[in-house]
Amino acid sequence: xxxxxxxxxxIENVGRSRLCQILxxxxxxxxxxxxxxxxxxxxxxxxxxxxSQGVLSWEAVYKPFAEHDMKGKKIESIxxxxxxxxxxxxxxx
Numbered sequence: 784x785x786x787x788x789x790x791x792x793x794i795e796n797v798g799r800s801r802l803c804q805i806l807x808x809x810x811x812x813x814x815x816x817x818x819x820x821x822x823x824x825x826x827x828x829x830x831x832x833x834x835s836q837g838v839l840s841w842e843a844v845y846k847p848f849a850e851h852d853m854k855g856k857k858i859e860s861i862x863x864x865x866x867x868x869x870x871x872x873x874x875x876x
Contacts, residue, residue: 790844791817793835806830819851 794802799813806827815821823831828844853873860869 786838787840787843788835788838789847790823790831790839791847793831793839793843805834819848822848 788796794813794817799810802808802813803810808827812821816823822828822845828841831844832839832841850873853871856873858871858873860871861867862869
C-alpha cells in the first residue's frame with residue numbers, strides 16, 4: 784500500500800518547478816495551495832492524484848483547505864428529519 788501524503792508534502796517532495804511544468808500552473812498558484820489561500824481546481828486535483836500514483840487522494844488534497852476554512856468556527860444547524868439541533872464546533876481548544 785502506498786503511503787498517503789498531504790498536498791503540501793507532495794509538492795515539497797516533487798518540487799514546485801516540476802509541478803508547474805507538469806500541471807501548466809504558475810509558482811504563485813502552487814504557493815497559494817501550500818498556504819491554503821486557494822485550493823486546486825477539481826480537474827487539476829485529479830491530475831495531481833493521477834500523477835501521484837496513489838500518494839494523494841481527494842481527501843489529502845482538499846481536507847486541509849476545509850480544516851483551514853473552518854478553524855475557529857462554530858456552526859449550528861437543525862436536522863430536518865428529527866428537528867434536533869446539531870452543533871459543529873471547530874473552535875481552537
